Amino acid sequence: MIEAQVNVPGAGLNISVMVNWCCRNIGREAPTRDTVDQDRPWHWNMNFRDTTFYFARDRDATWFSLRWS
Numbered sequence: 870m871i872e873a874q875v876n877v878p879g880a881g882l883n884i885s886v887m888v889n890w891c892c893r894n895i896g897r898e899a900p901t902r903d904t905v906d907q908d909r910p911w912h913w914n915m916n917f918r919d920t921t922f923y924f925a926r927d928r929d930a931t932w933f934s935l936r937w938s
Contacts, residue, residue, distance in 0.1 A: 873930035877920045895929045
């Protein structure tokens with residue numbers, strides 16, 4: 870279940886770095902947004918310009934936001 874989401878406008882080239890950071894610091898990525906849970910606590914989705922990261926725990930979203938702000 871998603872507790873928080875973070876929108877990253879125009880992240881572009883930093884996405885792979887952000888994804889690697891999430892893997893190292895938060896845990897395994899969920900295969901889809903609908904499968905985010907405590908075992909796989911995050912997922913990301915990119916559309917035309919913006920990227921959204923979804924988190925099962927609010928504290929992970931906060932930590933992510935602080936790191937990438």
